[in-house]
Amino acid sequence: xxxxxxxxxxxxxxxxxxxxxxxxxxxxxxxxxxxxxxxxxxxxxxxxxxxxxxxxxxxxxxxxxxxxxxxxxxxxxxxxxxxxxxxxxxxxxxxxxxxxxxxxxxxxxxxxxxxxxxxxxxxxxxxxxxxxxxxxxxxxxxxxxxxxxxxxxxxxx
Numbered sequence: 001x002x003x004x005x006x007x008x009x010x011x012x013x014x015x016x017x018x019x020x021x022x023x024x025x026x027x028x029x030x031x032x033x034x035x036x037x038x039x040x041x042x043x044x045x046x047x048x049x050x051x052x053x054x055x056x057x058x059x060x061x062x063x064x065x066x067x068x069x070x071x072x073x074x075x076x077x078x079x080x081x082x083x084x085x086x087x088x089x090x091x092x093x094x095x096x097x098x099x100x101x102x103x104x105x106x107x108x109x110x111x112x113x114x115x116x117x118x119x120x121x122x123x124x125x126x127x128x129x130x131x132x133x134x135x136x137x138x139x140x141x142x143x144x145x146x147x148x149x150x151x152x153x154x155x156x157x
Contacts, residue, residue: 006070010037014051016068028073032066035059041098043090045070046112048098050085061086065100067112079110 006018006027014033019026035052036059042048047070053062061084067076083102091097091109101107 008040008042008047010040010049010051012036014053016040016047016049018070030068030073030075032068033062035062038086039088041088041090042070043095046076046090046096048079048088048090048112050081050088050100065098076112079112081108 005021007021007024009017009019010032011017014031014035014037016028016030016032016037017026018028018030032049033051034054037049037051038061039051040047040049047068049066049068051062051066052059054060063080063082063084064078065081065085065088066078068074069076079098079100081100081102083104083106085100086103087101089099091099094111096111096113097109098112099107099109
């Protein structure tokens with residue numbers, strides 16, 4: 001079976017653009033959001049995005065994280081995140097688990113393949129502006145790092 005390799009880019013118009021990494025020719029375009037994409041991540045065949053949508057001429061944070069399967073270029077069930085998803089990171093060892101964070105410090109972990117169970121919401125105790133979310137593979141399989149005005153290490157399990 002031939003393994004497909006594509007470069008995944010997000011646009012200010014809300015498109016996911018999948019390009020051939022050698023020629024940079026556009027292979028696929030997917031309209032993920034009606035406004036700009038604020039973050040995206042890829043794990044295996046899954047792409048997750050968060051961004052902005054236009055409503056009544058104004059851009060607002062889209063409350064849904066969009067999930068796409070690259071094998072058949074189809075949209076999967078979106079993940080609701082009412083506080084406004086701004087940052088995403090797929091877990092480095094649990095390939096179908098995504099960590100979603102808002103700018104105010106609320107975050108959730110969920111399995112994109114099974115949204116009916118396993119959604120866990122968390123809130124970092126201090127009020128701050130969350131500017132970066134990263135999971136580090138050098139930590140244990142269930143540790144995520146929130147890099148904020150100060151550093152918070154979180155172990156959910």
